[in-house]
Amino acid sequence: MKPDNRAVAQLFDDLGSLLELQGESAFRVNAYHRAAETLRGLGRDLSEIAAAGELRTIPGVGEAIAAKIEEILATGQLPALEREKEKVPATLLDLLKIGGVGPKRAARFWKELGITDLPGLEAAAKEGRLRTMKGMGPGVEAAILSGMAALARRTDRIPIGQAWPLAQALLTRLRESKKVRAAEAAGSLRRRKETIGDLDFLVASSDPEAVMDYFTADPRVAEVIARGPTKISVELAGGVRAQIWVHPPERFGTALQYATGSKDHNVHLREIALKRGLSLSEHALTRTSGKEILCAREEEVYDRLGLPWIAPELREDHGEIEAAQAGRLPDLLELRQMRADLHTHSTWSDGHASIREMAEAARAQGLKVLAVTDHSQSLGVARGLTPQRLREQRKEIQRVQRALGDAILILQGAEVEIRADGQIDYEDEVLAQLDVVIASAHTSLRQPREKITARLVGAARHPGVHFIGHPSGRLIPEREPADIDMEALFAEAARHGVALEIDSHPSRLDLSDAHARRAAEVGCLLAINTDAHSPEEFALREYGVGVARRAWLTPAQVITAWPRARLVAWLQKRKKART
DNA sequence: GCCGTTTTCGGCCCGACTGTTTTCAGTCG
Known part of the structure; x- marks a missing residue:
């Protein structure tokens, strides 16, 4: 290998x-x-x-x-x-x-x-x-x-699903202090990386000592590791490290830019600054004469360097600075543009809520389309549905649709197992009855590369399949991705118009940012879903959107951000193609 | 070792913090 x-x-x-x-x-x-x-x-x-x-x-x-x-x-x-x-x-x-x-x-x-x-x-x-x-x-x-x-x-890097809520709680408390003019998450948190090393925060205040005292009084702070005039580094209960930079409000832009990183992005920016006769630091842009240019907002920093503002999720020095210089930054997907969730579970298989509860939660979140996609028959551990139970479930979905009215469209789908031998877990005529078909592999993920690649590529060729669910099968941090030739899968998916999923669950985030970017580059469509098993989990799509933004995706490339009519037309077109 | 609308050779980001020191080296992000 x-x-x-x-x-x-x-x-x-x-x-x-x-x-x-x-x-x-x-x-x-x-x-x-x-x-x-x-x-x-x-x-x-x-x-x-x-x-x-x-x-x-x-x-x-x-x-x-x-x-x-x-x-x-x-x-x-x-x-x-x-x-x-x-x-x-x-x-x-x-x-x-x-x-x-x-x-x-x-x-x-x-x-x-x-x-x-x-x-x-x-x-x-x-x-x-x-x-x-x-x-x-x-x-x-x-x-x-x-x-x-x-x-x-020391805990290793923690999943963003743990880091983000913890950071929000710490930020909320920071913002309650009268000394704090503004407080933001920075570092890999703000860039929405899938795992976070340290929690980084940036505070605007004219009284750094008071802010640091206030922060260290938080009961979640276990130990102060280092403390200087502008920066404090602590260990939180549980071993997670956090650091806070405190800068005056009129310097907040340069400071936030610096603290957000990435390091490589910042190094690249400083090189550009030097070519323009400027030195960039967290405090200011400084002319060779020594005169400082203060930036209260990040936009001003980028503007002085001749660049448009660059979204934090792109700041990895993976081509975003060149794209900014050429005026070719992508028009990134935003959370508020998400309209559909095409991968969810109910109590019909291994979910924890009824179809009605899930549909009401989706509607409350502002979604316009919900697909109920319970597991297929061979996934016994998840109480997968037989064709007979699928027919019964369709009646239930129709009842809920009538009860909830037109505000949300409820589709019947299935997360169909790609079995170890590559067979799709329902017959074609069963698939043809479904509005949405996800093909996913949950078993035999350790097969040799050729074999598991052939399974997924076969699913991408199958005319009854709309998209491939959590393609790599990884679980953060306990399970490595399957050994799949992603390039082959992307090529086949692009050729057949099959979409690939970004599963938003923080333990999956699958496709990853890098793979999602590559998939889109070769012409694949993406679907951002939550894989929700309970109503609360609809909120997880925020993490999927984070991955999509890190993957440079625009709304046009994400079918779950499409207007309802366009999405339904796309689903039906694929359905017609297979009958 | 990489890289080039100032260079194919000579550059290569910037400052905070610590522990040891009377001015700085090492580490970190």
């Missing part, structure tokens, strides 16, 4: 870090890390890009890295990395995970004290041996021990 993009990226990260430990040029080191970051954001498999001879078109990939990628794809190994591992103990990389330990210190611990791994460092810190080194004192030893304890209890 060929290494996937993330595995290749990890090799380059390791290589960069090993070189860094040896004092290699920071620019060379950074080149490896930047390339790794770019590879993680690609929506296409590297093997596919390499086969097309297009590796060099990836930003940050030049002659040397392209050759190394070819080597990895061919052999599964990176000889340059193996060579560095002979010079430096690979376990030394673990030291870099400790807060406060970077490449310089790790290298000195190794060279001066012979420390090669975490247990060795812990012992040395406890025995007071680190303070024998120049520039190190008891404070460093204490910081390292506390950093190791934090590492042990």
Whole structure:
């Protein structure tokens, strides 16, 4: 099996870090890390890009890295990395995970004290041996021990479904303070990444000390990690870290822009600023004369750089700055434009609410079209429906439709199993009775690439199918995506006019942002659904819209954002095509 | 190692915070 993009990226990260430990040029080191970051954001498999001879078109990939990628794809190994591992103990990389330990210190611990791994460092810190080194004192030893304890209890990146509500609660409390003029989520939260490392907040206030005191008095704050005049970093109960920047209101624009990131986006912007004779920091744009230009709003920052404002979800340095310069930023989908949810469950299978309760909730959320799509017969654990029960369910849907009137259109659909052998779980004549057919795989997701790809591609070719549900099958964080040739699936879906789902549940977010972007690039339509099993879960579509925005999607590319008549016409056209 | 309407060679973002220090290096984002 060929290494996937993330595995290749990890090799380059390791290589960069090993070189860094040896004092290699920071620019060379950074080149490896930047390339790794770019590879993680690609929506296409590297093997596919390499086969097309297009590796060099990836930003940050030049002659040397392209050759190394070819080597990895061919052999599964990176000889340059193996060579560095002979010079430096690979376990030394673990030291870099400790807060406060970077490449310089790790290298000195190794060279001066012979420390090669975490247990060795812990012992040395406890025995007071680190303070024998120049520039190190008891404070460093204490910081390292506390950093190791934090590492042990640290939760990994948390799903946005947990981070977002927590952040909103913290923001609400911040905004209650009279000292706070404005407070916003920043960082990866504001960019709507699928998982969040630290919670970042930006506050506008002329009294930073008071704001920080107020924030640390929040019962959810367990420990203050660092505190300066403009910035405070804390650990919350549960191990999640949060940091707050406090800036005066007249500097809020530059500060929010800075705190939102991403780092790569910001670096790129600062390079553009320099070319215009300006230096950009979180405080201001500064002319070479030293005169500051203050920006209270983010729009002003971008405007001074000759750019239109760029939506936070795009700020990954994945081409958005070039698009902004060319006036080609996408007209991004917005939550308020969502009109339909085509993937929901009721008590007829494994849902927790009746069809009527679900329909009333959907209507209350402003949706115009709801498809009830319970599981098909073979998914026994979810009480999948037989054709007979499907007929009974249709009568119930008609009753609810009559009771609720015209404000919301209720469609009968099904989430039909793509069985392990590739068969679709209902006969064609049963599918033909349904308004919406989702084809999804829930079982045998660990099949070899050829087999599971063939299952999904087969479903995309099936004339009775409207779209493929949560295509990769991943669950964040516990289950990796199935090993699917997405490029093949996208090509087939585009050819047959089958849509692909963005499942909004925070544990799925499937397709991912990168894959959704790629799918749209090759001409696929997308459907953003909640997969709701209860009325509250309709609100989850906010997360699906976040993915769509990160995928550069416009309303025209998302069938669930289409006007009701157009969506119904599209559903019926596919239905006619199969009969 | 990458990259180019200032360059195919010579650049490559910016500042906060900490711990150790009398001016700074290292780390972090």
